[in-house]
Amino acid sequence: MQNGRWVQPAAAIIWVGAEEARKLRAERRKQSRLYLCRPQLLPNPRYNTPWQVLHASGSDRAFITTMGFNCQTFHGIIKAGFGSAWYSTPIPRNDVRTMGQPHPGARSLDAEVALGLVLHYLNSTMREISLQQIFALIPTTVSRYITFGLSILLMVPQNSNAAIRWPGSIDKFQSYNDLIVERHPRLTGAFASVDVIYRV
Incomplete structure (x- = not known):
């Protein structure tokens, strides 16, 4: 009968400990959630x-x-x-x-x-x-x-009518190349450029 006296308090302590552990886990999860709410x-x-x-x-x-x-x-x-x-x-x-x-x-x-x-x-x-x-x-x-x-x-x-087309003449090639060289001096001979962004 004496052992039975300790069962309820022990169960209460275990329950409180489990509840505190649950709250601690929830708090840790919140810290790793990097987003905004409304x-x-x-x-x-x-x-x-x-x-x-x-x-x-x-x-x-x-x-x-x-x-x-x-x-x-x-x-x-x-x-x-x-x-x-x-x-x-x-x-x-x-x-x-x-x-x-x-x-x-x-x-x-x-x-x-x-x-x-x-x-x-x-x-x-x-x-x-x-x-x-x-x-x-x-x-x-x-x-x-x-x-x-x-x-x-x-x-x-x-x-739509969207398409990639080659310039129609040597003069067009040259005028496009002049625009590119103005911004990127080492890209001689090019008539178009694309910026590529790599996502990690």
Whole structure:
């Protein structure tokens, strides 16, 4: 009977110890979660985000620096099919039917901002946490929109007159080479260049 007296206190001590260990594990997991939640972001991804300020500037230099295209080309991609596909295609998700009707009004981003997000992702080495801040989106939405936007962007050239063409004359080759040599003096004889970014 004396041993039974110690069973309840021992069980209580074990339970308290297990609960403290669970809290400690949860706290350690929180420290390794490097992402932002809705309260740490701007209140609405459709208004006054850093990207919308950049877009409203209409600056070719800013567009090229952050997205790799000037304003005219950016809007050309929207018109070439990115915009219509963004609004007419359901975003694939595991918890909804893929053949359902799209609900573009319920999306956090319109087509222009979505293209901006995809091009920022392709044109920079920034981490997704920076994209969360620039576009005021939570991590799952950033990832889902990048994946969906990339699939649409891949289809756009197939549905347009986009093509890679050789310059039509020696004079054109030379004028393109002059432009490249002005920026990259060692690239003589070239008529085009591409910046490659390696992601680790």
